[in-house]
Amino acid sequence: MKLLLENWREFVKQEIEEFLPHGEVRAVERIGSSTLSPEDKVEQDLEKYGYARDDDERDFDIEVQIAGVSNEDVEEWAFSEEAEELENSYNYDIQLTIVENWRKFVNEEIEPITTLRIFDFDETIAHTRSETRVKAPDGSEATLRDQKEFEEYMNAAAAKEGVEAFDAVDALMGLGYQIDLSDFSIVKDPDEITVITDILRNFPENSKTYIMTARRGNSISAIIDYLDEIGIDAGEVRVIATQGDSKGDVMATMMAQKIMKDTGKSNINKIEYYEDSQKNIDDVLLKVCNSEQLIDIKPSNFELIIYKVANIGGEYKLEKIAC
Numbered sequence: 272m273k274l275l276l277e278n279w280r281e282f283v284k285q286e287i288e289e290f291l292p293h294g295e296v297r298a299v300e301r302i303g304s305s306t307l308s309p310e311d312k313v314e315q316d317l318e319k320y321g322y323a324r325d326d327d328e329r330d331f332d333i334e335v336q337i338a339g340v341s342n343e344d345v346e347e348w349a350f351s352e353e354a355e356e357l358e359n360s361y362n363y364d365i366q367l368t369i370v371e372n373w374r375k376f377v378n379e380e381i382e383p384i385t386t387l388r389i390f391d392f393d394e395t396i397a398h399t400r401s402e403t404r405v406k407a408p409d410g411s412e413a414t415l416r417d418q419k420e421f422e423e424y425m426n427a428a429a430a431k432e433g434v435e436a437f438d439a440v441d442a443l444m445g446l447g448y449q450i451d452l453s454d455f456s457i458v459k460d461p462d463e464i465t466v467i468t469d470i471l472r473n474f475p476e477n478s479k480t481y482i483m484t485a486r487r488g489n490s491i492s493a494i495i496d497y498l499d500e501i502g503i504d505a506g507e508v509r510v511i512a513t514q515g516d517s518k519g520d521v522m523a524t525m526m527a528q529k530i531m532k533d534t535g536k537s538n539i540n541k542i543e544y545y546e547d548s549q550k551n552i553d554d555v556l557l558k559v560c561n562s563e564q565l566i567d568i569k570p571s572n573f574e575l576i577i578y579k580v581a582n583i584g585g586e587y588k589l590e591k592i593a594c
């Protein structure tokens with residue numbers, strides 16, 4: 272069941288201000304049927320749909336009153352991936368209402384985000400007992416018990432089939448491999464990795480915190496539930512499931528989306544990245560640290576600091592890799 276997050280107003284405000292950094296959010300309110308009592312909701316459902324809906328099916332209709340943005344901005348939000356993600360992950364249906372449109376010097380108001388904190392999930396925040404079961408087109412079967420076995424199998428299968436994608440899963444499935452990833456839509460039998468979660472649970476000023484997992488999209492609510500379980504304020508964390516896409520590409524895009532108008536540079540000047548997979552670390556070094564594409568938009572003081580999570584004899588340690 273999806274609940275309204277405790278600090279939903281702040282969370283929604285942050286999401287909108289991140290999307291429209293020159294805007295200024297004046298109010299965040301629930302509107303429409305979201306404001307009804309549970310009894311009234313049921314009554315309205317019966318009238319409208321003929322049955323009482325589960326809370327999961329219900330949207331929270333939220334109006335954000337915002338100054339300093341244009342009608343185009345409002346439209347851009349309405350059709351954005353960000354809006355869709357809030358809808359899919361939280362059932363938040365957010366519409367923007369412009370309360371003032373007069374401000375001339377919006378650039379002055381851009382908040383320096385400064386730091387992105389990006390955490391991988393599996394084997395970084397938690398150790399889980401997720402297995403992947405595979406059946407190849409030749410009839411052979413395998414159970415891959417951890418990330419290492421997973422990567423070895425996928426690399427070998429990709430080489431065998433001539434697949435060159437960053438993540439071979441989708442291509443292999445297209446070739447008839449049956450790959451059961453259902454353990455990754457839940458958080459299976461987790462052990463918290465406290466050396467990381469102790470860092471995660473403190474939210475520094477001027478930073479945004481993301482969990483970026485290569486898991487598929489249907490894993491997001493399980494990860495948010497797990498954060499709740501271990502006492503981390505999920506409203507402070509955005510979860511991104513890259514569906515196997517390159518994390519380096521996603522980070523480069525995040526930087527390129529936050530360009531300050533006056534300098535032409537990204538307002539992200541530091542990325543702290545916590546990750547166990549060397550494959551992902553190499554990818555991020557290539558696409559963020561050594562990227563030619565980002566040269567023009569990187570602030571001169573830009574820093575990428577990678578903390579590689581390693582399990583050494585049952586103890587988790589962090590190894591620092593600087594850009």
Ligand SMILES: [Mg+2]
Nearest residue numbers: 391393394547
């Ligand atoms: Mg991992």
